[in-house]
Amino acid sequence: MTRLDVREVTVRFGGVTAVDKATISADGGQVTALIGPNGAGKTTLFNVITGLQKPTGGKVFLDGDDITHTPTHRRARHGIARTFQRLEAFGSLTVEENIRVAADAVRAKNTKPAQVTRGLIQRIGLERYAGARADSVPTGVARLVELARALAIDPELLLLDEPSSGLSEAETESFGELLRDLAAQGRAVLIVEHDMGLIMRVSDVIHVLDRGRLIASGTPAEVQADPLVRKAYLGEEDPDESEEPAETEEPTESEEPADSTLVMPAADDEPESGGWF
Ligand SMILES: Nc1ncnc2c1ncn2[C@@H]1O[C@H](COP(=O)(O)OP(=O)(O)OP(=O)(O)O)[C@@H](O)[C@H]1O
Structure with missing residues (x-):
């Protein structure tokens, strides 16, 4: 069941479009991830969902109710809880x-x-x-x-902003299990996280933002295989442009993440299907 429904949300800060007509949802019983390189608009979108940031356009629904203009404290009463990137x-x-x-x-x-x-x-x-x-x-x-x-x-919708940063590998492992348990109780869990190993293990659905735009939504396997996602994270060639000769490309650069803050999982975390991206 769809708990959170974010439709065509846009946020502009002066000339900067931090979120650009993003549409995402989060269902009860599932862990949904919101990922993207630094500055993609993830925290800004979280702030819109919790009411800390007014959107320039678009709407937010919780269990079908339009909460776009509901004050933050009343959203908590509607069953939304959030943790912050900065500890509070x-x-x-x-x-x-x-x-x-x-x-x-x-x-x-x-x-x-x-x-x-x-x-x-x-x-x-x-x-x-x-x-x-x-x-x-x-x-x-x-x-x-x-x-x-x-x-x-006892929230119905739990929003977690970078919850695993500072956790050891073992703590992250049990944290992942806890997230699965929380979803199994019927909650919708929406998580922003840079630890791709954790995200790929625990998520049912992943939404990917890049420069404010939603570029992909799907299962971990679908998202990992998506050419636009690979391009956003690794600077890989867009398949539509792949017929162009890559004259200017340095041979070694295509293997390096464009965003050095993307945390790649340790080799022993890698799925049998191969690398993450
Ligand atoms: N209050 C603000 N005023 C002006 N620009 C802002 C403001 N907040 C965010 N931005 C800009 O909006 C864009 C999206 O920022 P945001 O923090 O939402 O991205 P993010 O995906 O959460 O990044 P990170 O992974 O680094 O936390 C960035 O270009 C950022 O500089």
């Missing part, structure tokens, strides 16, 4: 208190905030850090605290 936890509070604050803020009729908090600490594996000040824990743990805070409101 209260540093002087403990990990447990941080989660409790979120659980208290949205206490549902029949839930006990203390119970919700303890449940999340256990589920996300934060027991060891529950009593530690949030500003004293490693970045990876702080990201999990952010996730726990977002989950405290």
Whole structure:
């Protein structure tokens, strides 16, 4: 079932078109990824979905309701939760208190905030850090605290901005499993992430933005095979232009990612079908 429906959203900052008529959706029960090189417009589109950024054009629907002009705080009540690229936890509070604050803020009729908090600490594996000040824990743990805070409101749509940065390989692995579990509960999970290994493992659907435009949508296999995606990430030749002699191309350059920040998975993560892009 389609939870989030983003239709033809455009965002302009003066002369810069950060998002250009982008149409994406996220379904309940699925992990949906939004990927693209740096500056592609991913965070800006996230901000439109959560209400932090007014779109220049287009609409956002949640469960069929037009929420384009709904204020951010009311979107939370509609069941949208988000984590940020920059960590937002209260540093002087403990990990447990941080989660409790979120659980208290949205206490549902029949839930006990203390119970919700303890449940999340256990589920996300934060027991060891529950009593530690949030500003004293490693970045990876702080990201999990952010996730726990977002989950405290029991969201139908969970938006995660770069959640795996700072996580070790083992932590990323179990984080991926957690994402699958969250989707299996019926939630729609929308994730912006540079770790392609994680994205390819956990996503049901991937939307690819490049310079504000949606250039591909599909399964991980479809997206990896898409010529426009390969071009955006690797600077590969567009097949429509491939008959042109590549006179100016340096022979070694075509194997290097155009965007050096794209995190390629370690060799042992590679699928049997071959490389990622
Ligand atoms: N407040 C702003 N004012 C002006 N330009 C902006 C603003 N926010 C974003 N931009 C521009 O919009 C474009 C998209 O930026 P955005 O941060 O959404 O991309 P991104 O895909 O999230 O990038 P990254 O992967 O680096 O986080 C960029 O060219 C950026 O410089």
